[in-house]
Amino acid sequence: MPTLETTFAGIPCLNPFWLASAPPTNCGEQVMRAFDAGWGGAVWKTIGEPITNVSSRYSSIDWNGQRMMGLNNIELISDRPIEVNLREISEVKRRYPKHVVIASLMVESKRDAWHEIVQRAEDAGADGLELNFGCPHGMSERGMGSAVGQVPEYCGQITEWVKEKAGTPVIIKLTPNVTDIRMPARAAKQAGADALSAINTLNSITGIDLDTLEPRPNVDGRSSHGGYCGPAVKPIALNMVQQVMSDEQAALPMSAIGGIGSWQDAAEFMLLGAGTVQVCTAVMHYGYRIVEDMADGLLAWMRQKGYESPDDFRGLSLPRVTDWKHLNLNYKIVARIHEDKCIGCGLCYIACWDGAHQCIHVDRTLPAPDTSRTPDIVAAESARRISTTPIPKLDLNGVGETGPYPTPLARIPRVDEHECVGCNLCSLVCPVPDCITMERVDNGQSPETWEERVNAGVATESMADAGNPNL
Amino acid sequence: MSEPTNFFEQAPDAPEIAARFPDLHPPFNKTVALTEANRCLYCFDAPCTAACPTHIDVPRFIKKIASGNMDGSAKTILDANILGASCARACPVAVLCEGACVMHRYNRQPIAIARLQRFAMDSLYESGALLPFSSGADTGKSVALIGGGPASLACAAELRRRGIRAEIFDAQPLPGGLNTYGIAEYKLPLAESLREIDMLAQLGVQFHFDVTVDAKMLGELEASHDAVFLGLGLGAIHKLGIVGESLAGVTNALDYIADYKSGKITSAPAHVAVIGAGNTAIDAANAAARLGASEVHIVYRRGPEQMSAFAYEYENSKLEGVRFLWHTQPVSINGNGIVESLRLAKLDDSLLPKPEEDFDIPVDLVILAIGQSTHTEFLADDNIKLDHGRILIDRATGQTSNPKYFSGGDCTNSGREVVDAVADGKRAGVGIAAWLEEQHANA
Numbered sequence: 001m002p003t004l005e006t007t008f009a010g011i012p013c014l015n016p017f018w019l020a021s022a023p024p025t026n027c028g029e030q031v032m033r034a035f036d037a038g039w040g041g042a043v044w045k046t047i048g049e050p051i052t053n054v055s056s057r058y059s060s061i062d063w064n065g066q067r068m069m070g071l072n073n074i075e076l077i078s079d080r081p082i083e084v085n086l087r088e089i090s091e092v093k094r095r096y097p098k099h100v101v102i103a104s105l106m107v108e109s110k111r112d113a114w115h116e117i118v119q120r121a122e123d124a125g126a127d128g129l130e131l132n133f134g135c136p137h138g139m140s141e142r143g144m145g146s147a148v149g150q151v152p153e154y155c156g157q158i159t160e161w162v163k164e165k166a167g168t169p170v171i172i173k174l175t176p177n178v179t180d181i182r183m184p185a186r187a188a189k190q191a192g193a194d195a196l197s198a199i200n201t202l203n204s205i206t207g208i209d210l211d212t213l214e215p216r217p218n219v220d221g222r223s224s225h226g227g228y229c230g231p232a233v234k235p236i237a238l239n240m241v242q243q244v245m246s247d248e249q250a251a252l253p254m255s256a257i258g259g260i261g262s263w264q265d266a267a268e269f270m271l272l273g274a275g276t277v278q279v280c281t282a283v284m285h286y287g288y289r290i291v292e293d294m295a296d297g298l299l300a301w302m303r304q305k306g307y308e309s310p311d312d313f314r315g316l317s318l319p320r321v322t323d324w325k326h327l328n329l330n331y332k333i334v335a336r337i338h339e340d341k342c343i344g345c346g347l348c349y350i351a352c353w354d355g356a357h358q359c360i361h362v363d364r365t366l367p368a369p370d371t372s373r374t375p376d377i378v379a380a381e382s383a384r385r386i387s388t389t390p391i392p393k394l395d396l397n398g399v400g401e402t403g404p405y406p407t408p409l410a411r412i413p414r415v416d417e418h419e420c421v422g423c424n425l426c427s428l429v430c431p432v433p434d435c436i437t438m439e440r441v442d443n444g445q446s447p448e449t450w451e452e453r454v455n456a457g458v459a460t461e462s463m464a465d466a467g468n469p470n471l
Numbered sequence: 472m473s474e475p476t477n478f479f480e481q482a483p484d485a486p487e488i489a490a491r492f493p494d495l496h497p498p499f500n501k502t503v504a505l506t507e508a509n510r511c512l513y514c515f516d517a518p519c520t521a522a523c524p525t526h527i528d529v530p531r532f533i534k535k536i537a538s539g540n541m542d543g544s545a546k547t548i549l550d551a552n553i554l555g556a557s558c559a560r561a562c563p564v565a566v567l568c569e570g571a572c573v574m575h576r577y578n579r580q581p582i583a584i585a586r587l588q589r590f591a592m593d594s595l596y597e598s599g600a601l602l603p604f605s606s607g608a609d610t611g612k613s614v615a616l617i618g619g620g621p622a623s624l625a626c627a628a629e630l631r632r633r634g635i636r637a638e639i640f641d642a643q644p645l646p647g648g649l650n651t652y653g654i655a656e657y658k659l660p661l662a663e664s665l666r667e668i669d670m671l672a673q674l675g676v677q678f679h680f681d682v683t684v685d686a687k688m689l690g691e692l693e694a695s696h697d698a699v700f701l702g703l704g705l706g707a708i709h710k711l712g713i714v715g716e717s718l719a720g721v722t723n724a725l726d727y728i729a730d731y732k733s734g735k736i737t738s739a740p741a742h743v744a745v746i747g748a749g750n751t752a753i754d755a756a757n758a759a760a761r762l763g764a765s766e767v768h769i770v771y772r773r774g775p776e777q778m779s780a781f782a783y784e785y786e787n788s789k790l791e792g793v794r795f796l797w798h799t800q801p802v803s804i805n806g807n808g809i810v811e812s813l814r815l816a817k818l819d820d821s822l823l824p825k826p827e828e829d830f831d832i833p834v835d836l837v838i839l840a841i842g843q844s845t846h847t848e849f850l851a852d853d854n855i856k857l858d859h860g861r862i863l864i865d866r867a868t869g870q871t872s873n874p875k876y877f878s879g880g881d882c883t884n885s886g887r888e889v890v891d892a893v894a895d896g897k898r899a900g901v902g903i904a905a906w907l908e909e910q911h912a913n914a
Contacts, residue, residue, distance in 0.1 A: 065509035343573040346515030382521045386866050389524060389888040390566055391779065406576045431512055432577060
């Protein structure tokens with residue numbers, strides 16, 4: 001039986017699922033309920049000098065009827081006194097000694113202030129410390145949060161101060177609001193950090209109310225940029241985690257954050273090197289209960305794959321992410337439409353014509369293939385057709401021929417394989433699973449990368465056209 | 472003379488009818504409409520649009536609902552189908568747009584196109600906005616339209632948008648033809664048909680009511696107008712030609728439906744028999760059941776496989792409590808001044824009565840629904856070519872054998888759906904405008 005137990009920067013973990021420092025870890029009562037639900041750890045809502053919050057604080061992006069595909073907040077760190085937070089950490093650790101409690105900390109950039117808060121958090125029983133160098137709104141205006149994370153020197157300096165005092169592992173939480181996340185990560189590593197967590201939220205304005213012209217979230221007619229998170233940011237987080245984990249000077253045990261809400265999300269981050277994952281938005285959306293399937297699903301996948309513990313697959317996909325110049329230019333795939341699955345929606349057709357390379361056609365019932373008919377011509381033909389309501393008695397033969405597939409042959413698009421560049425777009429827009437597959441074409445050419453071409457003198461760096469599949 | 476507004480207010484107030492004929496398909500609220508709209512795949516060259524006789528750009532109007540552009544959604548519908556509100560309720564969508572939806576092949580429910588269309592049109596009404604079109608600059612041309620049903624209304628709208636005067640002459644006191652008087656109230660209430668025509672009247676269509684156009688008047692109209700559109704519809708329902716047909720208590724489906732819709736009938740007697748098994752027969756039978764009949768029979772000489780009613784209408788009718796007597800034919804209607812019973816014969820496969828198998832059922836009301844005759848006798852011989860009473864037209868333009876005459880709807884196709892009549896009228900409106908333009912150019 002596989003296990004989810006793991007060790008992160010020396011901290012034993014029941015499972016890799018932690019709650020991120022955020023509203024779900026605001027107080028001890030919440031964290032204990034979360035542990036009861038199955039969470040292996042919690043990073044406490046950032047502790048520091050109590051702040052005053054505004055209302056409202058959140059706004060979100062809905063997409064095609066789905067709620068909260070992206071969440072934005074302008075809430076600050078904990079608004080509760082430091083001693084209350086620390087007392088509750090002690091209480092939680094006393095009652096849940098095997099669960100991980102990480103104290104997230106943020107104080108002003110003074111050595112004494114950091115020494116003091118580190119001492120107090122460890123005295124309270126925290127298993128580790130996460131330094132919040134990421135909060136992008138409000139706190140950054142006061143010289144904290146991302147104001148630190150965006151300057152590698154500050155990042156390194158404070159990490160050093162904390163390491164002078166800390167007896168537990170120190171995790172640096174990185175901001176994505178930088179041009180290259182590896183720089184602050186390197187600074188943290190050089191300063192002696194034990195681990196990293198990434199990403200914090202992205203600067204964002206989620207939208208403008210078109211009735212009032214006020215931005216969201218509305219605070220008395222005004223708003224401020226907030227921090228963006230949720231499913232929308234996952235690809236950005238995956239990239240940044242990969243960048244750090246592939247960089248020898250930056251890589252440390254990584255607690256990944258960013259749009260994680262399912263076991264698949266967790267597995268993907270772990271395949272890129274994450275030791276634990278942190279979740280916030282999905283819990284704010286659905287509650288602590290989601291962890292049950294995260295654990296259950298991940299275990300099932302591990303069983304299927306034959307992995308005994310997260311150590312068995314951590315980082316396995318990392319070597320497969322590489323620079324573009326190392327990709328095989330001679331790898332050729334083309335789209336194949338499985339006629340028996342096609343429902344005739346035409347989305348691949350219009351996507352290929354307007355968004356790709358004009359190599360899908362609706363000409364199967366024409367006397368000969370016709371690649372010159374544009375979508376406008378096709379639509380105009382339909383508009384000219386006179387349709388009537390089919391009435392069984394008047395229209396004996398029904399609505400016309402259908403062909404050998406469930407969808408009339410005339411509506412099933414055809415891929416011109418010679419022109420297809422293998423971009424994937426049609427298979428991405430197709431609503432039917434496995435209806436359009438991308439299939440390898442054996443072109444008899446051995447693998448060759450751009451770098452190899454340059455090295456062989458076949459191409460020069462400046463030859464912009466070479467390797468361009470459109471030419 | 473013409474008093475275009477306000478037809479809606481002239482709808483008879485019949486609370487009993489409203490109570491007995493609530494919406495078969497209740498309207499969507501905003502949440503449901505948005506969810507459903509987002510389910511639409513936004514097909515390219517969408518089969519739903521192709522299946523619609525008026526070619527409403529269905530994915531476009533649905534995506535406008537999803538984006539919150541309600542005015543644009545209604546305009547998209549009306550641009551293709553000026554009677555989009557009534558078609559949303561009256562269309563047999565299962566064999567049209569929704570029947571063509573690609574979702575069927577994905578093992579899912581089709582998009583609820585009709586209810587989304589109604590949602591868009593209801594939103595337009597609620598916003599109080601006017602019809603999102605205006606009439607074109609006056610060309611000085613005029614067209615007389617005979618009959619005020621869907622074909623003429625659609626034709627008139629196209630003409631007005633092109634600056635051509637449109638005068639409708641109708642035999643009824645209210646406009647709309649079968650759209651107003653002939654569609655089951657739980658699908659399309661009479662008042663809703665009138666509300667829609669009120670919008671159309673904003674385009675400047677002129678109406679003349681209670682006018683039955685005869686050959687003489689038609690000649691005058693031809694002389695005084697640049698073209699004539701014949702939107703005559705069909706004539707009376709066929710007679711059975713059996714004993715007892717003139718007894719009190721024998722009526723026909725069209726009169727019966729018109730009478731209950733306009734509140735002249737608010738209850739039905741206990742035993743009702745409807746002769747025929749088309750969609751109109753089903754509407755009449757369902758109406759009798761809803762009006763309080765304890766037993767409603769549909770009598771049909773063939774079996775369920777041959778009936779012309781749509782399958783979903785048959786299924787719904789069974790739910791309404793209607794019983795079907797298949798392979799059965801009326802022999803005589805019996806009673807003393809008033810209908811008391813119906814003698815029926817069982818038929819064999821060649822539609823011949825089986826001997827010794829006649830039987831009686833008690834009836835208080837017999838409703839005939841065995842098809843309509845044509846209504847084209849008054850058209851002068853050879854002036855306009857007919858085929859079995861049906862006016863022959865060029866499908867693309869609606870033009871008849873007499874170039875000044877155009878036609879569309881039931882009088883040309885022997886009786887199809889509202890949306891078919893709208894499509895005919897629309898093509899004819901465009902056809903008339905093009906023909907007038909051509910005449911002008913040649914002059």
